[in-house]
Amino acid sequence: MKQAPPLRFHDALAETGGSISPWHLAPPPTASLRAIVIIPAKNEATSIPAALAALAAQVDMQGRLLPKGWFEVLVLANNCRDRTAQVARVCAAQHPQLVVHVAEVTLSATDAHVGKARRLLMDEACQRLERVGQMSAFIASTDADTRVAPTWLAAIAAELAQGADAVGGRILAYDADSRSPLRRHQLQDAAYYLLRARLEQLLDPIAHDPWPRHHQHFGASLALTAAAYRRVGGLPVVPYLEDEALYQALLRHDQRLRHSPAVRVFTSSRQQGRVPVGLSWQLRQWAAQHAAQQEPTVDNPVRLIAEWRLRAHLRRLWHCHTGERLLLNERIALPEPERVGTSCLQQELARYATFGQFWEKMRARFLYHALRRWPPVPVSVAIQQLRQELARHEQAIRPLITSPVAQCALI
Secondary structure, three states: OOOOOOOOOOOOOOEOOOOOOOOOOOOOOOOOOOEEEEEEEOOOOOOHHHHHHHHHOOEOOOOOEOOOOOEEEEEEEEOOOOOHHHHHHHHHHHOOOOEEEEEEEEOOOOOOOHHHHHHHHHHHHHHHHHHOOOOOOEEEEOOOOEEEOOOHHHHHHHHHHOOOOEEEEEEEEOOOOOOOHHHHHHHHHHHHHHHHHHHHHHHOOOOOOOOOOOOOOOOOOEEEEHHHHHHOOOOOOOOOOHHHHHHHHHHHOOOOEEEEEEEEEEEOOOOOOOOOOOHHHHHHHHHHHHHOOOOOEEOOHHHHHHHHHHHHHHHHHHHOOHHHHHHHHHHOOOOOOOOOOHHHHHHHHHHOOOHHHHHHHHHHHHHHHHHHHOOOEEHHHHHHHHHHHHHHHHHHHHHHHHOHHHHHHHO
């Protein structure tokens, strides 16, 4: 009997609130499935071909094409006024080795946002992985205007194999104009966040997210295992910044997220985006500030340092045995407004099941006072302060690294 060619796409119209999945006609997942890529797409007929072509070119770390059936792609064309779905189907046919399922959906006015679209995609991806018993397999989110690096999926898999529950990828621009004033703002912003990531790692090192690392965990490149997705209760349905909400949920549940420099994507620098708040919104903000000759402001490094020191202190308290917590709290005296009352700590430590929940509560109390004491500063000032602090801390640890004992430990 001749085997039918694999179904690479299908469509199903579904109104918001319907009980039928937009992918209810999709063929069942194969047992070899290890990853599902999800792409929300609204009026992306122009950009979706490049996004799918990049996925069709995925290779392992030795440069070999990933085997067919190792991953599949879910595209949700939601509330489109162009031919996004049709174009995606044509692209799927042009890449027969790529398994792509395309669905169209019309969301109601209240649900017509990226948070709902990405939730529908992630829920379906998780269910498909559960159907083949692959809870350690992963859901990888990207965007229709984004082109993933050739080893994107392989690098994610490598990080998860090292013990991570989720992986944030580095997001770079493929169409940045080096002559544009906005490019200077982008580079300055990246410098600020990478410097603070390095200082944060020195002040409060996290074993599962060591240096080198970056600072991004956004929808253009964010992956997590099916088990982690279920553990945190799924993607929060919010109109925008749903990726940040998912990141916060991962932290709240003590899931191990790795900011891997080896995981990279390249996205558009367009200023007319599809969401109220995102990269395009940030670019418009920078453009307006440049026109008004105003420098962007960012979190005050002094406040960040106090916050990281407090978190490191509370993390040590959390991991101590109950009888040792009070002693450690008394031994490490923190300056105001970092100091937390002993009775308050005892109550909070007993109240929460995870450190992430405990820290979320304590951080809110800390910020109530700290934001007024240490308001935002111009980004150029923050970069200078971060560089000075980094130089001071790295100079302090350099003798330890270069000592004979440390050298033996590094061999």
